[in-house]
Each structure stands twice: as C-alpha cells, then as structure tokens.
Amino acid sequence: MKSFGFLSFGHYGAPASGYTAKDMLTQAIDLSVAADELGVNGAFFRVHHYARQAASPFPLLSAIAARTERIEVGTGVIDLRYENPYYFAEEAAALDLIADNRIALGISRGSPEPALRGWETFGYTGSTDPRGADIARAKFDQLLEAISGRPVAPADPAQFGPGQKLPIEPHSPGLMDRLWWGAGSRDTAVWAAQKGVNLMSSTLLTEATGQSFGDLQSEQIDLYRRAWKEAGHAHTPRVSVSRSVFPVVSEQDKQFYQLRQGQGADQIGVIDGHRSTFGRTYVGEPDELISELQNDAAVMSADSLMLTIPSQLGVEFNVHLLQSFAEHVAPALGWESNREGPTTGYDV
Template sequence: MKSFGFLSFGHYGRGTGPYDPDAGRALREAIEIAQGADEIGVNGAYFRVHHFARQAASPMPLLSAIAATTSRIEVGTGVIDMRYENPLYLAEEAGALDLIAEDRIALGVSRGSPEPAVRGYEAFGYTGSQDPRGSDIAREKFDTFLSAVRGERMVDADPSQFGPGQRLRIEPHSPGLADRIWWGSGTASTAEWAARAGVNLMSSTLVTEATGEAFADIQAHQIAAYRKAWKDAGHARTPRVSVSRSVFPVLSEEDLWFAAPMGDQAQDQIGIIDGLTSTFGKTYAGNPDQLIAELKADAAVQAADTLMLTIPSQLGPEINLRLLQNFAEHVAPALGWEPNTEGPTTGYDV
C-alpha cells in the first residue's frame, strides 16, 4: 500500500444535536477533518458527490476550501456523477482548482451512484439518454471532459481575432491534471474501458457482480483485468488503483463503542441496487493485529496502491481524526505505508 486517504460520504441531518450535523456544519467539519488528516500525514481527502440527497453535492467549493488551507494532502472526489455535469465547465473548474492546490487534485468521476431522484439529471437540463441509468450520456460527457482536461482544442476561434483555422482550449489549463483523473468502476468490463481510456481506476464501494466469490476477490479480478488492458493499450505511465474499505481500529473502550454497531456488517452482503445484483464489502473492526492480518489477506487491498477509508463523517472531527490517527500509527505501517511528508505522488512503480 503506497498511500491511504479517507472517503467521506458527506451525510448530514437537521442539526438536532451531536452526530446530527446540518449541511453547514457538515461542510465545515469536512474541512476540519481534512486539515487534521493533512497534519497526520494522511495522503488523501476524497468526497462522494450525490444529488437530491442530504449528502455533499457540488464538490468544488469544499475542495477549494480544503486545498487553500492544507499543504500536502491530495484532495479529490469519489465520485462526481457525470450525468449531472457540463463537461467543459467542469474542466474549467478542475483546472483552476488544481492550480490553486499546486497539483494536489485527483478527481474520481463515473456514471454515478444510484440516486433518490428518478432521472434527476434531466432536471439539470441533460436529456436525451437512451439508457435508463444514463450511462450513455455519462460516457459521452466524460470523453469531452477528458479531452478538455488534456488541453485539446475544443472550439473554433473567432477568425477576426485569431486568424483563420485556429482552435481554442479550455482555460485555465493544468498540465498534470489528466494523470490524476480516475474512473469509478463496478465491473471488470468498465475497468477495462477505463484502462483503454488512459485514466486511473477507482474500484467502487460495491461491485455490480455476484459470482459467489468474496467481494475482495471479485475486485482483485477487476484490478487484474484493468492492469492487463492498460498494458495492452501501451500507455507510457504507471496507473493508480484505489479501493475503499470501512476500517475501525479498536484501541480503547470508546473505539469499541463506535465499532460495535458494525458487527452486523462483518461479512460481505449481496443485494439489489439500481436493478443490478451487487456485492457489498464487509466492515473491518478489531484490534490492530487483527486488522493487519485481515487486510493483508484482502486480495484487492493488496492489489491496489491506494486505500480509501470510508469514515463516519457525521460523528465529527474528533472521532474521525482519532480513527485516522489510529490507522496511521498502528495499522498502515505494517501494510507498507509511510506518512506523507512531501505531498501527493502522481504515479507509482508497482
């Protein structure tokens, strides 16, 4: 494991008391958690993006605030729902954000998660999808977004200003950002598609496959398929691969109190989501030695270079930072991790 970060689902409530933050408090606490994680040496702060739900939605204001108040930690998403996005405007925002952050932005994008709204992206003005889940428009928009982020010329220039035959790219352009774009994948075929597209792989918190194998083994097969497709495509750089896990190190009675409710999630689960039979990964909770042994036996964690810990963000900064500190001090070093002291790494020799 080269790096680890946290993945926040950004849940919030109505502000009725402890562990029920309203939207404003949840956003401010996300900034505080990221600042504390930066001090610990955690490598990344990543945030889910949801619409029409009591969760974080438009990520750029939050990422900008974090980028401006931290110095080393990578800041990004997992994932932006491309069905809801204007791809060229998103490319402008991403370029500006990466320049502010001095090359610390890593954006995970995809078709998006199942949503509470029925074809909610149409309310944003994006119609014409022939797929009930909107996959077609998500892929089309992603192609445009990636071209723009790579600095390709997107529109014809006004010949009265630039002369004939000139084309313009999106500005501002951040030259290294294209290497820090990830596609969130839940299947082997989508992972292979991401490899051919030349983007990093963010393996989903669930996989839309149920083969009878363990969740981690299904993910490991997807990662192997991705890496083979990447090699076959002949890309020059080494890609990055991330997986996410819920991990609760228990070092005190208080830690045990928060980890105990996770007992009913100690096994993989099979369910139907978005009309597809899916496998959900289990939660890891226990003392450091137990967690080290279990994570070393997790085929996907071992195959990936980046581990994202899904955190219970609504419990606030103190609890979440203790969780990250416990993992950083007592678990991660045994998995090959060292604290981040210089800033994000843009690629790995794995």
C-alpha cells in the same frame, strides 16, 4: 499499499437532528486539516444530488486545498451526468493550479439517486439509457479532450484566421494523470484502462459470483492492469479501493464498535437492477486487522486505500479513527506517509 486516505459520503441528518449542511462542510474542512497534519495522503468526498449529502464539490475542495499543504484533495465520485464537461475542465484546472497539483478527481456515471432522471432537471437531456450512462460516457470524452489541452472550440476567423480552434483555459499539466473512473464492474474497469485514467474501484460491485468482495475486486484490478498494458499507455496507473476499517485500540473503542461487529461479512443485494456484492466492515485490534487486510486480495493489489468514514460522528471521532489506523495498522500494509513533503506524482 503506498497511500491511504479517507472517503466521506458527506451525510447530514434531517433538520431535527441538529446536524446541518453547514456543519458537514465545515467539519469536512477541519477533518482534512487534521488528516494533513497526521500524514494521511488523501481527503476524498462523494458527490450526490437531491440528497442530504455533499453535492457540488469544487467549493469544498477549494476550501480544503487552501487550508492544507500536502494532502491530496479529491472526489469519489462526481456524477458526470450532471456536469458541463468544459466548464468542469475550467474549474478543475484552476483549482489544481491553486492547490499546487494536489487535485485528484474520481468521476463516473453516478449511483442510483432519489430523483427520477434528475440530470434532466439540470438541463442535460437526450439520454436513451434509463440510468444515463450514455451521456456520462459522451461527456467523459469531452472532459478528457478539454483537460488534455486539445483545442475544442472553433476560433473567430476575424481574430485568428480560418480553421483555427481554441483549447479550454486554464490548462493544468499533470491533471490528466490524476483523473479516476469509478468502476463497479469488470467491463467498466477495462474501459477505464483503455481511456487512460486511473481506476477507483467502487464500494460495491455489480456482480455476485459467490467469491469474496476482495477476490472479485482483485480480478477487476487485474483485468484493468492487463488492458492498460495492452493499450500501451506511457505511465503507470493508480488503483484505489475503499474499506470500512475500525481499529480497536482502547476500551472505549471496544464498547463503541460492538454494534459494528456483526457487519464482518460481505453482503449480497440488488442495486440499480443488478445483483451486487457489498464489502464487509473490518473491526478489531490492530494485529487482527493487519492479518485480515493482508488477506484481502484487492487491498494488497491496490496502491491506495480509502477508509470510508462515518462523517456524521464528528471531527474528533474521525481524527481518532484515522490516527489509530495510521499508527497501528497502515505501516504494516506498506503505507508511505505524506509528511516528508508535498505530494506530487504517484507517491502520494
């Protein structure tokens, strides 16, 4: 593991709870600033629609990029069913240029949602798949084309002559290497490798074979890397996994995390019509966590680990969580802090 960051689902409660969408957004910025100062490598946010969670990501990512210096800023994941791929490419490139190439975008078909075929309400029709996977993958091809800088639109022949095409502008060189596909299955991981994008292995896998979540995910990663090699891509891909990890470094931690102790096993359930495996929650003292995470095959195979944080518990709590992991656990797993300088290339 070379890098670790946090993954926030951006929950905010019902209005009666007093925790509002504004609170969630401003606290996300404050937490990212603190994480940057700690040397944490990444600040990532889930994107959901029709829910009290983080939605359109670019305003939030822009604000974080403006307030930070080194930390990678991204998503995990954007639901491509709801996006115009060419406008998405414009926004992403502009933000990446402003942020000195610190933007890393996880993208996928998206997860089950409250709305019935909600992407159609956004104006994106034509899917014959109940889950909209067909339009998401078609849009992904368009997005890759646009972000790569290839011409996509016929030019006005009166200005450019016949047969000319124009690329999306602006173009941010290197952004293609910081695109990820969020994969929940082996087949999707192989497809992502063939497309030449990084792998963001999902917080759940749409498989339940009796193997541990870490072992299932490790096999997915192996298949991805094998397919990447077979595809002949020139650069080395990145692979991320996410885990809920709560280091116990004080008596207060011990008391607070008692309720989470019972979540220390993988869970099997049905989501989106698939029998699926959900990863366990890790709670314990640093030495215990180090041993358990070193025995998690996927954590040790991936080069990036994202801690799924309870963002609704506030900035102070989550800064303590990130600092505890950075000081007491991450170094033993091979973590490289971003404090030495700007994060560029693959050593984030």
